[in-house]
Amino acid sequence: MNQDASLQPRKAVFFDLDDTLYDQLVPFRNAVAEHLPEHAESLPADGLFRAFRRHSDLLWEPYAGGELPLETMRVMRLVRAFADFGVTIDERISVSVQEAYEAGQGRIRFLPGVEACFSELARSGYRIGVITNGPEQHQWRKIRALGLDRIVPREMVFISGAVGLTKPDPRLFEHVNRLSGTDPEQCIFVGDSWENDMLGARNAGWRGVWFNPRGNRPGKDYAPHLIVSDFADLAAFIIKSEEQCL
The missing domain is CATH 1.10.150 (DNA polymerase; domain 1)
Structure with missing residues (x-):
């Protein structure tokens, strides 16, 4: 039985696709x-x-x-x-x-720990989504190659080519909030791009988790919610950090 949308948990973690969930x-x-x-x-x-x-x-x-x-x-x-x-x-x-x-x-295949991270977040009441830049059909091919379409509901997948807005435009994040029934302060975005993902999320009032396995240098004047280099314990870090914010 599908849970009524009005009863679904509103806190959510959205993920970038390219070079975040798999290694480009x-x-x-x-x-x-x-x-x-x-x-x-x-x-x-x-x-x-x-x-x-x-x-x-x-x-x-x-x-x-x-x-x-x-x-x-x-x-x-x-x-x-x-x-x-x-x-x-x-x-x-x-x-x-x-x-x-x-x-x-x-x-392509998921990076190690991705599926376990999704499962742990879901067990803790988080909704899981994807926000990715790119042409719609091209991004869907990668989503299906990963099997991500069997994990994340279609209504929680947002592709710039379909929406008509691209990261880092905060209007894309606002669009996601409207359609997913979430509020900015309840959303976390995990991505590898400083400009598109971290600054885009910040400017929309979301918290950002910078996925930085290649040791890139951060930009200035902004500290992400978290910085991680792999998916090991990522869910635990998010859950713990959220508890500390309560």
Whole structure:
């Protein structure tokens, strides 16, 4: 029997998808190795991926604003990432790497501890949700590859391409509050991006848990609710911190 929505617990933990619930480096590294093997051996995979993510974030706003087609954005972020390491790659190779990267995202798996974290939070009365930037169908393919659609109700999944708002816009978080029946002070957001996830959550009145397994440097003028490097004991940390706030 489904529980009446009015009786469901209102406190909730929402999670980012990419590079939070699974490791984006794995399909990226494999795609580069497949199409650019000489550079896969000579360039640091983690450093190249950081550059790729940085340029992806920088190009996201013009893409989201309709100034840059999606496929052009995907080519540019890869070309610029390699350029940071003094390597020039052409558009044809960039498209091939992107296609292999997308194919690899169909074989992704949860990071260790994710499912246990979800279970512990649910047992403690938290609703679980997802907020992710990206095209709707592309993000749903990854959600299904993980089996996340069998864990998180569809009405608790919010994809920027479907909503028409993107992180870090606080209006996206406000939209989530309205549709999920939650209040900002009852919501926690777990994500890896300082700009999109932590500052987006803060500006919407949510608490942020920064998932930072790569040891990235934080931005200034803001201290997240928690900083973690893996999912071990994450649920316990959240639950304990919430009890201390009561």
